[in-house]
């Protein structure tokens with residue numbers, strides 16, 4: 001699903017998008033001429049590789065995602081997560097794919113390694 005930046009309404013509008021077995025649903029609205037606020041929830045399952053043994057494990061997602069989209073260079077100092085978009089178009093499919101990719105690139109231990117790491121820490 002794609003929407004042009006200038007067509008985003010100021011009142012919250014619902015969206016829903018899916019990628020493989022992950023679903024992203026929530027609302028979006030324009031909060032300033034160059035900023036759009038997204039409040040969403042990511043759910044479903046995805047495969048994540050263990051960074052210790054390389055085994056792939058199914059991971060259940062249940063993440064709240066709140067972030068801002070800017071249609072240009074964002075200069076304001078802010079604690080909020082701001083993502084710059086290209087071509088003045090919001091692409092929800094791209095957002096969900098990027099979120100999954102960033103999750104998969106994080107350090108993740110499979111359940112086995114997590115247990116053995118805990119045991120290791122207790123031993124020493």
Ligand SMILES: [Zn+2]
Pocket residue numbers: 050051052053054055109110111112113114
């Ligand atoms: Zn592992």
